[in-house]
Every structure is written in structure tokens, then in C-alpha cells.
Amino acid sequence: MSLQHLTEKTYLKFSKIEGNQHIASDYALKCVSRLIQDFQLQQVLEVGIGIGCIADSVLESYENIQYTATEANAFCLNAIKKNITQIERIKLYNDLKQIPQNTFFDFIIIDGSDDSLAEVKRMCTPKTIIFIEGGRALQVVSLKKIFPKVLHAEMLSDYKNPACGPFSTQAWCGGGQLIFPYPNFKMRMYYLKEKWATYLKRKKRKANS
Template identity: 40%
Template sequence: MNIKKIASENYKKFCFYEGSDYIASEFALETLLKLITVFNIKSVLEVGLGIGSVADTILHLEQKQSSGIDYYGTETNEFCLNALRKNVTHYEKIKLFPDIKEVPERKFELFIIDGSDDSLKVIKKYTNRSSIFFVEGDRKEQTQTILRLFPNHLYVNVITLRKNPPYAHEGRAVNSYIGGGQLIFVNPTLKMIFYWLKEKAGTFIKIKIRKWSK
């Protein structure tokens, strides 16, 4: 399964949709698909569905793999709610709620923070010991909230050396680096520790290369 191709094609498709200014980057989509594949994720809660680029990409992978992912999401914006119905191919698979507090209490393996939600502090009751968080982009407030909730976490800012494609939005200049995200393992297993170490080393090297290439 070529997750890089799925991420690239879906990102490009969503770049031409109305309201696509702040969609998750191509690299962020690829990172999420990699996490789902490596850790065999079966349950997802996305906070801030937006116009559906993340959900559509993950559900596209789910259909390819027949993996049976249970997908929950939150959204209140009327424009986004209408866009979701039009943009997400398997919209019917999303269990949609206005905010986290309205989500029936259960445990999720992967949390995707792709927007703001004042009730984020209650998210701990939805986690299990091996839950993973991915905060799309550079959302410092949301990231810090999660880090404070889980003192045993392992955290890494996941970045890439790839540059934005010409069709990218939100003023993302073609010569600037594609955005990444914040990866958090709340109670890391041995497998997660090795994954984190690899990402941590990769980020360290990429930061050095970025500085040298200026």
C-alpha cells in the first residue's frame, strides 16, 4: 500500500476545494497514514474535522485495507459541516459530534487535533494506555494541554525537508518547507519508544540540514 501516493493525491484534490486554506499538509496526512499502518489503529477521534481532508484520506486507506477503522470526529462550523458531506467519500462512516464532551465515553487509539476545542482538557477519559496524539501543524496551546495531561509522554515535532507544491494554499510559498505536526505517545510501549527515537533523530538531522541550507 503506497501511503505516500494516497496522501499526495488526496492533498492535491482538497487543495482545489473551497475552504482549503488551512487543511493539513501532505506530509501530515502521510504521517497519519504511517501511524495507522505501523500501530494497526482501529479507532480514531479527530478534533476539528474542517472540510474533511484528514478524514477522507484515512477512510480512503481504510477502504483499501478493509481494516475497519471506527472514525469519530467533532465539528461545529456550519460551512465545514456542509463541506464534509460533499467532500468525504465515505462520509457515512464518520460518527459526528459538536465537541469532545458530546462524544460517548469510550477509548480511542489515535487522536488527531486539527482544530480548537475548549473541552480538550476532558480528553484524558477517552484514552487508553497506548493512545497516540497527533497535533496537526504548530498548535502550541493544544500541544501543551496534552503534554500536561500525560506526564509520562514522549513527544517529538515531526518535520520534513520536502518543499510545498505549487498548488499549496494558505500562503505556503513553493520554496518553503511543508508543515508537519506534533506527535505524542502518552504511555509509550517499547515499539513506540523505538518509533519515537527514529523520529527524534530524524527531526534533529532535518533541523541541522535546514540551517545549513539557508
């Protein structure tokens, strides 16, 4: 099964689960998978695992991923035990401050709120990539203050929400925010590609609105 089919399978699975109104979009799951593949990312931190949609998608798609997550909500903590097939592969903490010092990640996914977001700086290496699911403008602003040289690009879809999900089929499928805290040459080229892709997709959206 291709990675695209795996993400679509996960989206369909979580679309039928209680709490589905807050799951990641179909396109956001594809963005996460694409970034893991393009940059060969292995050490993943998800800030706000929710009911487990992104985590389940990643763990079902990649065998070599080491996954850490935070979550404090009681409903979500109970839900992930049932929802995530490979829950035993996840190191789970209540918040970022609980993660031990000298712990580093090459991919940080922000999929929820955390008052200690500034803690991510100590967990980053020069190769770390951050993906913020959805809009979350306040978190983008916060990260730009934490990382002054950051490069930020939107990752937008060019299609509407699929009928199988909990979101309106009249709305464009959500994506996310790509953050390069310490951009190297490859990251800069990737950033420019995403900026151009976003420009073209916005034109397509406008033409089809």
C-alpha cells in the same frame, strides 16, 4: 495505488476546494498514514475535522478504520458532506463532551480547537497515540499537563510545499506533533527515531536555507 500516492491525491483534491487555506499539509497526511500503518491503529478520533482533508485521506486508504470526529463550524459541517467521499463512515459530534462515556480511541488527531480538550484523557487507553497537525504549541502544552509522563516529538519534513497546494512553495512543508500519552517500549523506540530524524532534517533545512 500506494498509500503515498493516495495521500498526494487527497492533498491535490483538497487544494482546489473552498477553505483550502486551513487544510493539513502534504507531509502531515503522510505522517497520519504512517502512524496508522506502523501501529495498526483502527479506532480514530479527529478533533476538528474542518473541511475533511485528513478524514478523506484516511478513509480512502484504510477499509478497517472506525472514524469519529468533532466539528462545530457551520461552514465545515456543510463542506464535509460534499468533500468526504465516505462520509457515512464518520460518527460526528459538535464537541468532545458529546462523545459517550466508555468510548476509547487508539489514535487521536487534533486538527482544530476544542475548549474541552481535557476530555481526551477519558478516551485514551495505554496504547493511544495522539498526533497534532501543524505546530499548535498551546495544545502541546495542554496535553503535557494532562499526561505528565508524555513523550513528545516533532515530525518534520525535509522538503518544501508542493506547487499544487495553497501554501508557499518557499516554505518547508508542515508536519505535526507526535504525542505518546502512556509510552511503552515500542513507543519509546519510535520516539527516539523521530527525535533523531528531526535533528537530521533541521540540519538539512539549515544547510538549504
